[in-house]
Amino acid sequence: MIDTTVDVINKLGLHARASGKLIEVTTKFKSKIQIGKGEKLVDAKNILSLLMLGAGKGTTLRLVIDGPDEEKALSEVLALFAAKFYEAD
Structure with a gap:
């Protein structure tokens, strides 16, 4: 199991389009x-749950991944956040 954090650095935060890409x-x-934030974790495969987080720019989110392909999943999720969801600044 991987338990780490990721910072929301894109201008609009985890809005609908970014959530869709996630x-x-x-x-x-x-x-x-x-x-999620702290102990309040949501399913990262559910768009409504992601939108309910209200994660704006500058938010630090906790990321918990557990399963057979957790390392690859972590790598791709972190890359997406680092690329600012491929949005123009």
């Missing part, structure tokens, strides 16, 4: 992927 990544993996 769903595209997370649903490729068998691992259980959860994201």
Whole structure:
């Protein structure tokens, strides 16, 4: 199990389009992927749950991944956040 944090650095935060891109990544993996603030974690494969987080720019989110492909899932999720969800600044 991997338990780490990731910072939201894109200008608009985890809004609908960014959440959709995150769903595209997370649903490729068998691992259980959860994201949230502190102890309040939600399913990172559910767009409504992601939108309810209200994670704006500068938010630090906790990322918990557990399963057979957790390392690959972590790598792709972190890359997506680092690339600012491929949005223009």
